[in-house]
Amino acid sequence: MCKVHHTADRTGKPDRLKIASLHRLVYPARPAQRRCVPIARKYADRVGWQHSQPQRGKAMNKQELVDAVAAKTSSSKAAAGEAIDAFIGTVTAAVTKGDTVQLIGFGSFSTGARAARVGRNPSTGAEIQIPAAKTVKFTAGKAFKDAVNGA
Known part of the structure; x- marks a missing residue:
């Protein structure tokens, strides 16, 4: 029992x-x-106890993505790998220049700015200056959000 x-x-x-x-x-x-x-x-x-292990799907790595694209397009894994590498390189170059890459229905990649701020060292408590930085943002498109939410 x-x-x-x-x-x-x-x-x-x-x-x-x-x-x-x-x-x-x-x-x-x-x-x-x-x-x-x-x-x-x-x-x-x-009793309101939270499960410590989230119930999520498995993360897909790059090789699994190449395999899935090759199977979906009926092309070789080498060609699919080159296409994915070209896509990543093109998006990286465009966002590095400051451009926004919009893929209608999927989402958009862009840059954002994080202002300089004062932080604290957690071990000593001393104030430290955190410099300004550029960040990469991804905003999901409506069709992508609807697909994830099952609508």
Whole structure:
């Protein structure tokens, strides 16, 4: 029987000692404990406990992007890799010059300015001057936002 059933007293308040070990039940290491997972997640959500591991997709690296583009366009991986490298180089050169690159429906790459400011060294508490800097901004387009939000 799963230990999660015994983690609250009669008033429904969670037992603080059991919440610390709840993470092991929500994300079990052994297959034998997997039957406790739905109950543990339900209990964790009920008491307002935040899952420490976000439920997100896997990050795609450059080689996986090249493979996906090659499969989608029915071209070789070498040609897809050259096209992606050319795209990255062109966008980098344009944004470095100060231009904005707009791809309708996808988004726009541009530069922004960060003003100089006074900060603090966290270890000593001394004030330090942080110089002004240029930053790169990406603003997602409407079609891209709608696709991500499932609309």
